[in-house]
Amino acid sequence: MKIVSLVPSITEALFDLGLTEHEIVGRTKFCIHPHDKIKNVPIIGGTKNINIEKIKALQPDLILANKEENVKEQVEALMDDFKVMVTNVETVEDNYYLLKNLGKLLGKEERAQLFNLKIYDVLNQAKLETSVKAAYLIWKNPYMTIGSDTFIHKILSEIGFENIFKDKTRYPIITPEDLAAADVIMLSSEPFPFKEKHIEELKVFYPDKKIMIVDGEAFSWYGTHIAKCENYFKELLIEIHSVQI
Incomplete structure (x- = not known):
């Protein structure tokens, strides 16, 4: 084929x-x-x-x-x-059926199931002890974030973050002032390639907040990718936990 x-x-x-x-x-x-x-x-x-x-x-x-x-x-x-x-693909369940259907279509059912099991294991192992309010930015000029009907939102929720824009849908435009309720501001590495200089720009507004670059692929790449993110999520949550203490 x-x-x-x-x-x-x-x-x-x-x-x-x-x-x-x-x-x-x-x-x-x-x-x-x-x-x-x-x-x-x-x-x-x-x-x-x-x-x-x-x-x-x-x-x-x-x-x-x-x-x-x-x-x-x-x-x-x-x-x-x-x-x-x-x-x-908007949910973890959607992703499960994507891999299951691809496995069936391609004669790779067993391999697809192994990836599905690994993904659920990764997400079950990576859990914050207490919920953390987060803002996840995907774009600049204008700033854009993620609503509750996105795959990124579902992954954030799975590992214990509360998206402060959960009452929004898709990818709403926001301003820096809209970020006040967040405990942590995440700047995704894609689709906009946020860098350290962009952290400094937001520090002008929020000098005391945790503002960090996160791996956009870990949150937005459905399919098999999350199965490879076990160590990344663990390290991310350790960093967040250290901020909470």
Whole structure:
């Protein structure tokens, strides 16, 4: 089976389930994991601007897309000629069924189940002792955060954080003044590449708050990625706990 993946985290999952560059024949420029294997797979554009002609030339048996990450019109255009599977992952349960369905489709059921069990184990092991109010920023100019109907929100909740914007949906625009209720302000490494200088900018408003860069992939990459984040989450929670003491 020849597959084109339009979703970075799903591309990673395909390799983790045991597929190779012989089956994964196309990917986006943002599909960067696993580093050693992905380099041999042709790039067919970005997640928002795919090159339909390049995809047609590859003649895939299956195209994997995502409701949020890809452009509806571009995906629909591919449906005219190819089998397209559109995923939508907002919860840990959604992620469980994504891997289960991919495993069944690809004949990798046992491997998919092992990853699912590992993900639940990682999330069960990583728990704050007491809830911490958090603001998670994904963008700057303007600042944008995450609402309760996002995968990031669900992962934050799973490990014991309370999203102060849980009454919002999707990715609302906010101001620094809106962050006053947070115990910790998290600046994600993606999609906006927050750096140390951005921490200093927010320190002007909140000199006494914990403001930190967090690994965006650990919170937003569904599929198999969370199974590899055990140590990251443990270290993150130790750092948060040290602030609480």
